[in-house]
Amino acid sequence: MRYKIARIITAAIVAGLPFVVSPLVQAQSSGAIAQGFTGDNDKGTIVAGALVSHKANSQTVELATTETVDQLAGVVDQSPLLSISGNTPEVQVVLGGSTNVLVSDINGPVKSGDRITASPIAGVGMKATSTARIIGVAQGDFDTQKAETQNIADSHGTTHAVHIGHVITQISLANYQAPGSNFLPPFIQDIANNIAGRQVSIVRVLICTLIVIISFLAMAVFIFSSARSAMISIGRNPLASAHIRQSLYQVGGITITAWGGALLACYLILTI
Numbered sequence: 001m002r003y004k005i006a007r008i009i010t011a012a013i014v015a016g017l018p019f020v021v022s023p024l025v026q027a028q029s030s031g032a033i034a035q036g037f038t039g040d041n042d043k044g045t046i047v048a049g050a051l052v053s054h055k056a057n058s059q060t061v062e063l064a065t066t067e068t069v070d071q072l073a074g075v076v077d078q079s080p081l082l083s084i085s086g087n088t089p090e091v092q093v094v095l096g097g098s099t100n101v102l103v104s105d106i107n108g109p110v111k112s113g114d115r116i117t118a119s120p121i122a123g124v125g126m127k128a129t130s131t132a133r134i135i136g137v138a139q140g141d142f143d144t145q146k147a148e149t150q151n152i153a154d155s156h157g158t159t160h161a162v163h164i165g166h167v168i169t170q171i172s173l174a175n176y177q178a179p180g181s182n183f184l185p186p187f188i189q190d191i192a193n194n195i196a197g198r199q200v201s202i203v204r205v206l207i208c209t210l211i212v213i214i215s216f217l218a219m220a221v222f223i224f225s226s227a228r229s230a231m232i233s234i235g236r237n238p239l240a241s242a243h244i245r246q247s248l249y250q251v252g253g254i255t256i257t258a259w260g261g262a263l264l265a266c267y268l269i270l271t272i
Contacts, residue, residue: 032097032171034080036090037061037073043122046091048078049102049166050123051116051135061091063123069133070198072118075101075171094171101125101135101169103142104162110142115176116169121152124164130178131189133198136171196270208266215262219255226251 039046040055043063052061052075053068061073074093077100083092103110106119107126115134119126128134147165175193188209192200230244 032077032080032094032099033082033084034074034077034092034094035084037093039091046076046123047102048076049100050076051102051118051125052076052091052093052123053118061093064118065122066118066120069118072133072135072173074173075099075135075169095173096171098139098168098170100166101138101171102164103127103138103167103169104164105142105144105147106162109144110138110167112138112140114138116167117176121162121164125169128176128178132176132178134174134176136169136173139168139170142167192270195267200270204269208269211262211266211269215259219259223251223255 037052038058038060039052040060040062043065046052046061046063051064052073053064053071054060054073055062056071062068064072074095077092077094080092080094080099081097101116102123103116103125104119104121105126106121107129110116110127115128115137116125117128117132117134125135127138142163142165144163144165147163150162150164151159152162175190175198177189189200189202189205192205192208226248230248233244234241
């Protein structure tokens with residue numbers, strides 16, 4: 001189904017969003033906990049159930065797309081159980097709990113247990129089939145028979161019928177790693193994603209992994225060789241023990257500095 005996503009013109013979808021979303025607006029009453037944010041409607045009207053992303057360096061949110069999936073903030077719920085907000089008009093964004101989420105079948109039918117991520121349609125989610133930032137896990141099947149249908153033209157002029165509707169989703173922002181999408185152990189990818197605060201490419205993770213392994217082995221050999229030489233030297237000349245201990249302290253300092261440099265290099269590779 002991925003070829004369908006690649007061929008859809010995002011600009012055309014965004015332009016048609018008000019027509020798509022308007023019939024789907026519905027009152028929400030959930031057990032979710034939400035926080036108030038300032039809304040930006042440049043990409044379309046922010047409605048209940050819409051996926052939103054943070055705008056750069058601000059407390060403002062806008063409708064999320066695949067282009068802003070790494071900045072996902074959550075899902076809009078106009079009637080959360082608990083709201084953390086100020087006195088100014090705000091968009092209530094769910095941080096945790098269950099709520100109705102706008103989804104589509106662009107990437108295939110959404111089933112209970114599927115992870116939901118941003119789609120090319122601004123504010124509308126889809127099933128995550130590859131490694132991506134997700135807003136949570138669907139708690140039921142998406143009923144396309146009761147959904148609205150929108151015809152979307154791709155870059156070749158071919159029209160695709162896309163179903164859009166709501167599905168109850170357990171909100172929990174996370175970096176999802178699709179099965180078989182990465183030959184690295186999942187915990188390594190998770191560590192890299194948590195450090196960077198976003199999904200990190202496998203190339204960056206591999207580079208950092210190699211740096212850590214090589215630097216660790218090099219320092220282990222260096223420390224072992226230095227300690228062995230020091231023991232032999234003390235055995236041959238006990239009077240030089242003070243000087244040898246000082247040399248070992250220097251070796252320890254060099255080792256710590258080198259290890260810190262390797263970790264700093266990995267951090268920069270993952271975050272820049």
